[in-house]
Amino acid sequence: MLKLWGRTNSINVMKVIWTLEEIGLTYERVDAGMEFGVVNTENYKLINPNSRVPTIDDDGFTLFESNTIVRYLCAKHSMGKLYPEDIRARADAERWMDWATAQVQPVITPVFWNLIRSTAEKRDLKAIADNTVATNRMMWVLEWGLANRPYLGGDVLGMGDIVVGAWVHRWYALPIERPDLPLVRAYYKRLLERPAYQLHVAQPLS
Numbered sequence: 001m002l003k004l005w006g007r008t009n010s011i012n013v014m015k016v017i018w019t020l021e022e023i024g025l026t027y028e029r030v031d032a033g034m035e036f037g038v039v040n041t042e043n044y045k046l047i048n049p050n051s052r053v054p055t056i057d058d059d060g061f062t063l064f065e066s067n068t069i070v071r072y073l074c075a076k077h078s079m080g081k082l083y084p085e086d087i088r089a090r091a092d093a094e095r096w097m098d099w100a101t102a103q104v105q106p107v108i109t110p111v112f113w114n115l116i117r118s119t120a121e122k123r124d125l126k127a128i129a130d131n132t133v134a135t136n137r138m139m140w141v142l143e144w145g146l147a148n149r150p151y152l153g154g155d156v157l158g159m160g161d162i163v164v165g166a167w168v169h170r171w172y173a174l175p176i177e178r179p180d181l182p183l184v185r186a187y188y189k190r191l192l193e194r195p196a197y198q199l200h201v202a203q204p205l206s
């Protein structure tokens with residue numbers, strides 16, 4: 001059975017859990033990271049020397065990097081569905097996965113850490129303000145990406161939506177000022193209709 005290491009409040013672990021649930025795969029999850037430890041043990045470092053989560057073990061094949069894990073699981077179990085067969089549709093999905101990691105994650109993470117994982121005294125208000133502006137600007141890009149299609153995958157959910165959708169919940173859940181983006185708002189509502197997203201991604205931030 002596939003084994004996944006990672007705590008459930010990690011966004012990178014959420015992407016993998018959501019993928020596994022959409023596919024309907026049976027898996028075992030082991031709490032790891034932050035208060036759960038595990039990531040600094042010698043055994044864990046043999047399969048993930050970054051000491052980070054998530055990591056999977058698929059019948060002896062181990063893998064870290066959440067986007068790569070999502071791609072791998074979709075290619076293996078959801079070819080032509082979550083993983084587009086058409087090379088252009090696949091490149092489009094990969095573009096959004098890379099965009100989320102390269103453009104959204106670096107600016108939303110300081111906002112998240114300061115507001116959710118820091119005490120009030122330790123908050124860097126300038127970092128929150130500057131990065132909120134930068135994050136909101138990125139969400140305009142997503143508004144552009146959703147023109148004329150319900151999902152980044154087109155008519156149906158694709159692997160690009162799994163990575164981007166995880167960040168979209170974080171954006172809506174943060175106590176910040178946001179522009180009203182009708183397409184992103186409708187997209188989030190659509191994602192919330194999916195039980196796996198609701199249960200494993202759209203949870204209170206911690």
Ligand SMILES: N[C@@H](CCC(=O)N[C@@H](CS)C(=O)NCC(=O)O)C(=O)O
Nearest residue numbers: 010011012033034052053054065066
């Ligand atoms: N690029 C990596 C980043 C992994 C990462 O930074 N994971 C965080 C959680 S989101 C982590 O392991 N933090 C330390 C911990 O939980 O102990 C990926 O996408 O898998």
